[in-house]
Each structure stands twice: as structure tokens, then as C-alpha cells.
Amino acid sequence: MSAPQLNLGALDAPSWANGPGPRAVVWVRGCARHCPGCINAHLWDPEPRRFVDWEEIAGWLEAWPDLRGITLSGGEPFAQAKPLACLAHRVREKGGDVVAFSGHTCDELARGEIPGAKDLLGETDLLVDGPYLAEQSTELPLRGSANQKLHFLTGRIRADEIEGLPRREWIGGLASVRVTGFNPFPH
Numbered sequence: 547m548s549a550p551q552l553n554l555g556a557l558d559a560p561s562w563a564n565g566p567g568p569r570a571v572v573w574v575r576g577c578a579r580h581c582p583g584c585i586n587a588h589l590w591d592p593e594p595r596r597f598v599d600w601e602e603i604a605g606w607l608e609a610w611p612d613l614r615g616i617t618l619s620g621g622e623p624f625a626q627a628k629p630l631a632c633l634a635h636r637v638r639e640k641g642g643d644v645v646a647f648s649g650h651t652c653d654e655l656a657r658g659e660i661p662g663a664k665d666l667l668g669e670t671d672l673l674v675d676g677p678y679l680a681e682q683s684t685e686l687p688l689r690g691s692a693n694q695k696l697h698f699l700t701g702r703i704r705a706d707e708i709e710g711l712p713r714r715e716w717i718g719g720l721a722s723v724r725v726t727g728f729n730p731f732p733h
């Protein structure tokens with residue numbers, strides 16, 4: 547499947563805090579929403595630094611055969627929905643599952659106004675939707691603020707699998723170790 551290249555922020559594995567683990571996390575670059583207090587503000591800038599084909603990421607995933615699935619985060623994954631839909635399709639046809647975050651609501655994504663968004667939604671097992679609202683900061687699993695909702699769109703990920711997930715983790719190699727998760731440094 548041909549699709550535009552992905553403006554990639556980072557790839558991480560294995561992760562246990564971004565959905566039922568172990569899984570890989572694909573961080574995309576670029577988000578125009580600029581929610582005050584966003585933990586991933588370093589990924590707002592859409593200035594491309596590393597463009598990759600989705601097939602390259604699929605190839606990288608083959609080095610991690612024990613992963614349960616992937617999580618699409620950022621940045622705004624649905625701003626790059628076309629290549630991510632191809633990647634998610636490949637993961638799911640191999641039996642994996644897909645978690646996706648978005649600052650858009652599920653209804654907005656389903657309207658078909660964002661190029662490729664309906665396709666990516668169709669390849670998403672669990673959508674975490676809505677912007678981060680610092681005044682509604684929460685400790686709920688997989689969410690930074692209480693307005694964000696979990697949408698279990700297929701049977702591949704169950705609600706009970708989300709309970710008890712770690713809210714943050716140290717991830718990466720010796721040269722790039724960093725903390726990921728949900729609002730670990732609340733504003």
C-alpha cells in the first residue's frame with residue numbers, strides 16, 4: 547500500500563504504560579492544538595526531522611516478535627492518518643492490536659473530514675480521545691485528564707485489561723532513556 551511518509555518523533559519498545567503490554571509506541575511529530583500542560587510539547591513542532599515509510603516501521607517491529615501491539619501517540623496521530631492506517635492494518639492482520647490517541651473526539655474523526663481518519667479509526671482497537679485539559683487532570687488509566695474517553699472499538703482490547711496499567715515508565719536505551727506516561731509532572 548502506498549501512503550505518504552510519516553513525520554516520526556520516536557519509536558520505543560517495549561512499553562507497558564501506553565496500553566496493555568508489551569507494545570511498541572510510535573510517536574509522531576506535529577500537533578497544532580497546543581493544550582496547556584501537554585506532556586508531549588516537544589512533539590508539537592511539525593518541522594520534519596525524520597521522514598520514514600510505514601513499511602520501515604513494520605520492518606522494525608519484526609525485531610520485536612513478542613509485542614502485543616502498537617500505540618500511536620504524539621503529536622497528533624490522526625494528522626498523519628494515511629501512513630498510520632497502513633501500519634495499523636499490517637499489525638492487525640498479523641494478530642496485533644492498536645491503541646491510538648487523538649486530540650480530536652471520536653465523533654470528529656468519524657465524520658470523514660480529516661484525510662485518512664476514518665481508515666485509521668477502522669484499524670484502531672482502542673481510541674483515547676480528546677485534548678488534555680489541565681484543570682481536569684486525573685489518575686484514570688491511560689488518560690491525562692478526565693474529559694478524555696476510552697473507546698473500545700473492537701473486542702481485541704478489553705476494558706479490564708486497562709485497569710492497573712502503570713501510569714509512567716522509563717523507556718529507551720542508555721543513550722535515550724526518558725520517562726513516558728500520563729501527566730507525570732502535572733502543571
Ligand code: SF4
Binds near residue numbers: 578581586620622649
Ligand atoms: S495533549 Fe494531545 S492534542 Fe493536546 S497538545 Fe498534546 S499532543 Fe496535542
